[in-house]
Amino acid sequence: MPGQRTASEFLRAGRYGVLATHSRSLPGYPFGSITPYVLGAVGEPVIYISTLAEHTRNINTDPRVSLTVFDPADAADPQAGARLTWIAEAHALSADGTGAVAERYYRFFPAARAYAGTHDFSFYALRPVRLRYIGGFGKIGWIEPHEIDLSNPLADAEAGIVEHMNGDHADALRAYCRHFFGREAQQATLVGADADGVDLLADGAALRLPFTARAEGVDALRQQLIALLRETREAADDA
Incomplete structure (x- = not known):
């Protein structure tokens, strides 16, 4: 809320x-x-x-x-x-x-x-x-x-993260939109990443997906994204 x-x-x-x-x-x-x-x-x-x-x-x-x-x-x-x-x-x-x-x-x-x-x-x-x-x-x-600290420790790696996720994990991005936002997106795009979450465009609509814990580096961000994807898959299996 x-x-x-x-x-x-x-x-x-x-x-x-x-x-x-x-x-x-x-x-x-x-x-x-x-x-x-x-x-x-x-x-x-x-x-x-x-x-x-x-x-x-x-x-x-x-x-x-x-x-x-x-x-x-x-x-x-x-x-x-x-x-x-x-x-x-x-x-x-x-x-x-x-x-x-x-x-x-x-x-x-x-x-x-x-x-x-x-x-x-x-x-x-x-x-x-x-x-x-x-x-x-x-x-x-x-x-x-x-x-207030709004600095982004992932700033230097962000462009590479975005390119990788959009190029190799479009299905995961659509799954995030479906599970966390109730959107069946035809096109889901990662546009930003920081220690507290990631930003998406779902068919042009802006979405903010927060993490459950801060990700101060690329490995920590990867673990957060994997955990979120696991949650979407478990929810789909239970449906």
Whole structure:
């Protein structure tokens, strides 16, 4: 349930947030826009935005922003659900520093690859100043950046993990979707892996599959994936 998730688990499971910037055209007023994000290797949300967009122009004048993430599944009673506000400064990433995070972004949001190579789009990292997390009723508080660890110890190996799973274990990915999410996916794709879980696209729908224990290395991740697959097979045998 959303109320049981930690702030880090909640942010990892998210894909979109409301990006608030300082308006240039109406000074003193905030400007909000829906913006996709992925987490970079050190755990900062990374966004991919166009120079033509109002929020980009705002950021280039004043880099102070916030990104509010919420769970669409709580739409019936959003105030009872979890949400996190990531207060940060937006920093443009240099072309030399975007290789791995760009590929990660395109895996999570395949349509964005069409914008690659254009001069209009750039990656920005949101470097935290302070966080506000509401994990459910009575679970409210401020979090300092040093109190939350969103770094990915599997970052260097992630691309290889993704390629291997998608190339050799597509049946296992579909089994995960079927058992854990009740989805009969025609196409299931692994798009991300970190110490706490893996991210999938099931016929375009984003899914987050958490581990039962942290996987600090590739061998530990392999054991987690095997255990999850074993669970799907045992459930199928019992059906």
